[in-house]
Amino acid sequence: MEVKAVARFVRVSPQKVRLVMAQVRGEKVGDALGLLSFAPQKGAKILKKLVDSAVANAQENADLDVDNLYISKIYADEGPTQKRWRPRALGRATKILKRTSHLTVVLDEKS
Numbered sequence: 001m002e003v004k005a006v007a008r009f010v011r012v013s014p015q016k017v018r019l020v021m022a023q024v025r026g027e028k029v030g031d032a033l034g035l036l037s038f039a040p041q042k043g044a045k046i047l048k049k050l051v052d053s054a055v056a057n058a059q060e061n062a063d064l065d066v067d068n069l070y071i072s073k074i075y076a077d078e079g080p081t082q083k084r085w086r087p088r089a090l091g092r093a094t095k096i097l098k099r100t101s102h103l104t105v106v107l108d109e110k111s
Contacts, residue, residue, distance in 0.1 A: 002072065003062050004106040005054035010046055013099040014076040017043035021074045029055055029069040029107065047074075047103065054105045064109050073106035 010017075020043045024032040029051065036048040051071070058064040079100035085093045 001062055001064065002106050002108050003054055003058040003064065003069075004104060005050050005057055006105075007046065007050050007053075007103045009079050010101045010103055011098070012043050012046060012101055014078050014101045016041065017047065017076045017101055017103065020044050020047055021076060024051075024071055025074050027071055028110075029066065029071065032071055047105070050103055050105050051107075054107045058107055064107075068109045068111070069107045070110055071105060072108035073104070075104055077102040077104070 020036070020039060020041050023039070024035055024047070027035070032051055033048060036044045036051065055066055055069065058069055059066060079102050081100065082098040084096040084098060086096050088094050
């Protein structure tokens, strides 16, 4: 049985958080949380909270054994982009794109 957790409108670029996701994809939950605890990236802290939430969902809603859970799917979709302007030389302006992400973690139980 699959259990998932979703975080939407997270202020981190999907490209940056996908690098951290690649490290934990397919790992057991305990190993993934250990990796995310010590990873220096901003996305690692966000993903750790999301995996913790998915584990809590598995315990409370599906009565699954936490020791047998692994990350079956983990992906980042692009959210809306905030557009800002930065003043530059000679009266010009350049666009700044503040990207957001929709993060999804799906846990499954190994039999």
